[in-house]
Amino acid sequence: MVPVTGSSANRDRPPATTDAAGMLTHYRGPFADGPPPEALRVDAPPLDRFGLTELRRMFLIGFVLSAAVLRSVAVWVVRRRGRSLATAASEGVVDGFEQLGPTFVKLGQLIASSPGLFPTALADAALRTLDEVPPFDPATVRQMVEDELGYPPGQVFRSFDDRPLSAASIAQVHAVVLLDGREAVIKLQRPDIAHRMNTDLRIQYFMVSKLLNRFEGARRANVVAMVEDLHEVTNQELNAALEAHRQTYFRDHIGDYGDNEGITAPEIYWDYCTPHLICMERMSGVPMDDFDELARRDIDGELVLRRGIKVWIEAALTHGPFHGDVHAGNLWVLDDGRATYLDFGIMGELPDEWRETLGEIMYTSMIDQDYRRVVTAYQRVGVMPADVDPEVAGPAIAMVMEPMLSQSLGSVSLGETLKSNLELAEQFGARTPRELILVSKQLLYFERYAKNLAPDYVMARDLFLIRNVFPEAVEKACAERGITLPD
Numbered sequence: 001m002v003p004v005t006g007s008s009a010n011r012d013r014p015p016a017t018t019d020a021a022g023m024l025t026h027y028r029g030p031f032a033d034g035p036p037p038e039a040l041r042v043d044a045p046p047l048d049r050f051g052l053t054e055l056r057r058m059f060l061i062g063f064v065l066s067a068a069v070l071r072s073v074a075v076w077v078v079r080r081r082g083r084s085l086a087t088a089a090s091e092g093v094v095d096g097f098e099q100l101g102p103t104f105v106k107l108g109q110l111i112a113s114s115p116g117l118f119p120t121a122l123a124d125a126a127l128r129t130l131d132e133v134p135p136f137d138p139a140t141v142r143q144m145v146e147d148e149l150g151y152p153p154g155q156v157f158r159s160f161d162d163r164p165l166s167a168a169s170i171a172q173v174h175a176v177v178l179l180d181g182r183e184a185v186i187k188l189q190r191p192d193i194a195h196r197m198n199t200d201l202r203i204q205y206f207m208v209s210k211l212l213n214r215f216e217g218a219r220r221a222n223v224v225a226m227v228e229d230l231h232e233v234t235n236q237e238l239n240a241a242l243e244a245h246r247q248t249y250f251r252d253h254i255g256d257y258g259d260n261e262g263i264t265a266p267e268i269y270w271d272y273c274t275p276h277l278i279c280m281e282r283m284s285g286v287p288m289d290d291f292d293e294l295a296r297r298d299i300d301g302e303l304v305l306r307r308g309i310k311v312w313i314e315a316a317l318t319h320g321p322f323h324g325d326v327h328a329g330n331l332w333v334l335d336d337g338r339a340t341y342l343d344f345g346i347m348g349e350l351p352d353e354w355r356e357t358l359g360e361i362m363y364t365s366m367i368d369q370d371y372r373r374v375v376t377a378y379q380r381v382g383v384m385p386a387d388v389d390p391e392v393a394g395p396a397i398a399m400v401m402e403p404m405l406s407q408s409l410g411s412v413s414l415g416e417t418l419k420s421n422l423e424l425a426e427q428f429g430a431r432t433p434r435e436l437i438l439v440s441k442q443l444l445y446f447e448r449y450a451k452n453l454a455p456d457y458v459m460a461r462d463l464f465l466i467r468n469v470f471p472e473a474v475e476k477a478c479a480e481r482g483i484t485l486p487d
Helices: 052-078 086-102 102-112 120-129 139-147 193-210 218-223 223-237 239-255 291-296 299-319 352-368 372-380 389-406 412-427 434-453 471-481
Strands: 016-018 022-029 171-177 183-190 279-280 285-287 322-323 331-334 339-340 347-349
Touching: 022 279, 052 086, 052 193, 086 102, 086 120, 102 120, 139 183, 193 223, 218 291, 223 347, 239 279, 239 322, 239 347, 239 389, 291 434, 299 322, 299 339, 299 352, 299 434, 322 372, 331 412, 347 471, 352 372, 352 434, 352 471, 372 389
Parallel strands: none
Antiparallel strands: 016 022, 171 183, 183 279, 285 331, 322 347, 331 339
């Protein structure tokens, strides 16, 4: 093997086959046979550490956000253009998020995708964080690819596009053609991303635990757990090998029940994967929230959405890892009419007892509406005290939840439903379960699509979603209700 010069000099080049002219014809990277177990470990740094680095960064955050808001409000005073002060201030906040970098961009994405939980002006302003993140420069990209793969992009790929197809908070995506002619994309992490994001997460943890947690509403919403969860999933997302491994697992299990042919995920090309770079099949389509284009293509948006949610529920309840970030950039309708999940950086996996609890909730909502079962399930996992009587609490929960769950997503907000659920749970001494925060976030994403694609859709009553999870109960319920489920 030939040593790599420059920044990669301390590492041998991975095995590759060349032709008579010395051009590469085949490449095998460090993960060609799959990632070793040690590559899948997540070593997250402590979250409760707060030192001089964090203090300096906190002052910078305060200055940047204040300056961005003041600048936006000043422009509003001169040129209002029909906007409200709240809109101008919210746009300034998001300007600050973008200047502060990846952690705050992810915060913007959370706000944009949870409109029922945040002020409308802020949620609307944050929408641009879903797809408008500045890329890093081509020279840096090429050097990083060479550092990761051991060869310049022009040697290891038949073609390489310097211009990113998309740029997100942690990584950006470039189109490539592999040596064997397959069209693919690479996902390359931003430079020094782990240190920057963990510093910001420690600051967020300090703020919510020392300040916000003094307010009753923040305690009820369990904001500390939200930051702890963000810390956990962010450090998982920073592990490219783990992401590719989970994507492969998710993709391989979509067809376990012999159906779900309308949903897929990109194939990972392990030959070209490294600790900070993922290579995968290139997909062609449009994001799920490009509603005008979906209508132009005469796509049955409701059916596509139902199929996508069904796959997600099966992953969460039966397979294990489920997609934990289904914003529109990560859920596409392909040119052939199928839908695909993209970007598996954030994945969730419920412990067995929580998987059973979520199943009990869905069974109750869709099959028999017996909320005593939900109370008992919550007691098993410690969310509700053991001395709460299911005969009392069950009907009380049903009185609040049933009117909401029976309405279409065009008539009721899942965000408002979550708030009501938290308030009701508090009456019985319950705490907000951390394990359901990521699940709840995905339901809010699905809500946004449904309100545009299928405003009359009643997700909480759709037996199709749990057909493979509770086959006998669903078959019986369909017969009794005269329902025929789609393929």
